[in-house]
Amino acid sequence: KAGVTQTPRYLIKTRGQQVTLSCSPISGHRSVSWYQQTPGQGLQFLFEYFSETQRNKGNFPGRFSGRQFSNSRSEMNVSTLELGDSALYLCASSLGVSPLSTDTQYFGPGTRLTVL
Amino acid sequence: LAKTTQPISMDSYEGQEVNITCSHNNIATNDYITWYQQFPSQGPRFIIQGYKTKVTNEVASLFIPADRKSSTLSLPRVSLSDTAVYYCLVGETYNFNKFYFGSGTKLNVKP
Numbered sequence: 001k002a003g004v005t006q007t008p009r010y011l012i013k014t015r016g017q018q019v020t021l022s023c024s025p026i027s028g029h030r031s032v033s034w035y036q037q038t039p040g041q042g043l044q045f046l047f048e049y050f051s052e053t054q055r056n057k058g059n060f061p062g063r064f065s066g067r068q069f070s071n072s073r074s075e076m077n078v079s080t081l082e083l084g085d086s087a088l089y090l091c092a093s094s095l096g097v098s099p100l101s102t103d104t105q106y107f108g109p110g111t112r113l114t115v116l
Numbered sequence: 117l118a119k120t121t122q123p124i125s126m127d128s129y130e131g132q133e134v135n136i137t138c139s140h141n142n143i144a145t146n147d148y149i150t151w152y153q154q155f156p157s158q159g160p161r162f163i164i165q166g167y168k169t170k171v172t173n174e175v176a177s178l179f180i181p182a183d184r185k186s187s188t189l190s191l192p193r194v195s196l197s198d199t200a201v202y203y204c205l206v207g208e209t210y211n212f213n214k215f216y217f218g219s220g221t222k223l224n225v226k227p
Contacts, residue, residue, distance in 0.1 A: 004159070035217075043160070043203070043217035090159045104150075107159025 002027065004093050004108035012114045018079040021111045023091030025072050031055075031096025032074040033105065034066060037088040049074055050096045078113075086115045120204045125222040134191045136221050138204030141185050149180060149187045152203045154220070160203060164189070191223075199225045 005024045013019050025032050033056075034046040045058040049068035066076040072093070078085055092105040121139040128134045140149070148167055152160035164171055166178040166187070177190040191198060201220040 042219055088157065092159070104162045104165065106162065110157070110159050112157070 004091060004106050006089075006091050006108040006111050008111060009109065010112045010114075012116065013081050014116050015081055015083060017081050018077065019081060019113060020075055020077045021089055021091075021113075023074045023076075023093075023108060025074070025091075025093030026106055029093035029095055029106075030072055031094045032068055032072065033092045033094075034074070034076050035090040035092065036060075037090060037110070038086070043090070046076065048096075081115045083115050086113060088112050120206060120218045122202075122204055122218060122221045124219065125224065127224050127226060128194055129226050130195055131193050134194050134198075134223060134225075136189045136191075136202055136204075136223070137186055138189070139186045140204070140206045143184050143206050147206045149178065149184075150205045150207075151176070151178065151189045152205065152217075154201045154203065160217075163202075194223075194225045196225050196227060199223060 004026055007022045011019060023032055031048060031050045033048040035043050036046055037043045046060055046064055047054055047058060047066050048056040049066060052068045052070060063079045066074060068074045074091065088110045090107050090110045092107045094105045122136065126134065126136060148165055150165040151163040153163050154160040164173055164176045164178045166180055168180050168184060171178045179188040179190065187204065189202060201222050203217050203220040205217060
């Protein structure tokens with residue numbers, strides 16, 4: 001079974017631009033979560049989508065947004081990029097069902113975004 | 117939000133058993149305890165998950181005392197390839213908003 005894939009793997013943008021990152025979950029997984037990882041803040045939860053609906057959201061500004069398509073693939077968008085947005089953006093997929101299930105998240109390799 | 121506290125770093129030698137302890141004093145009744153491993157520039161990889169007592173799989177064991185305020189990840193006979201950051205998480209598995217990765221423990225395995 002193929003794992004979680006993220007595209008592109010590396011991206012360089014300048015301040016003020018916007019960027020779209022893509023994530024393809026494991027086949028059959030309906031939940032996709034996004035995380036930002038930086039040396040200073042560590043791994044921080046951005047948001048989670050389940051069946052095309054945002055189910056959970058972290059504490060990030062509105063410049064960070066996402067969506068999920070009917071095939072469970074997800075995209076996240078960052079508008080008006082700032083230098084501090086430079087980070088590794090990770091996507092994780094899981095089955096996402098049953099509140100007390102042992103639902104395991106499987107992470108992709110990440111997209112390394114550099115903002116100049 | 118159940119936060120976790122782990123040692124920032126640990127050193128070990130190949131072939132030794134490594135135990136990494138995580139404190140989670142505010143763990144809630146429905147929270148599971150999950151451990152992930154992360155290599156540089158890669159996404160975290162699931163290691164093990166438990167709710168109480170002891171869980172063992174092919175790569176690790178997880179020990180959870182009765183009060184569940186801490187947990188210990190045990191890695192038997194580590195090798196150089198086990199050098200990574202290990203994260204302890206607590207949270208309801210369906211409510212990712214409650215997942216807090218913390219700073220993790222950097223394990224350095226020496227030859």
